[in-house]
Amino acid sequence: MDKENKSKLKIKVVRNFSEEFKRAKVKELEQKQITISKLVSLYGVSRGAVYKWLYKYSTHYKQGTRLVVELESESKKTERLLKRVCELEQVIGQKQLEIDYLNKLIEVSSDELSVDIKKNFITKHSNGSELIETNTSGV
DSSP states (O other), X not given: OOHHHHHHOOOOOXXXXXXXXXXXXXXXXXXXXSOHHHHXXXXXXXXXXXXXXXXXXXXXXXXXXOOOOOOOOHHHHHHHHHHXXXXXXXXHHHHHHHHHHHHHHHHHHHXXXXXXXXXXXXXXXXXXXXXXXXXXXXX
């Protein structure tokens, strides 16, 4: 036989997996420890064979049984998102009250001390690289 004919001839290797092995792999599939694709690639078995094992040895998957996998329903998702929006609006409201309180405190303090507190503070440069001291009172 020449080299070309040898490469065309391939001997089919028949492997038999024990019932114990099949049951173990089905159990791993059911517990989501392994996927069908991973099982196929690891052991060189066909997808059809894996499904036959599932139908034969699984308590959950039987031939003809349909498993419907749905995404979270839109109404539940919308409800959850609306609840989150409400929570965030509450936080914003609380922060706005805090800002209003602090602004009023600065205003009252400025009136009592006869000094414009807002104009007498240290601010950061826009890029944060240097500090600029602002003092408009001429003191």
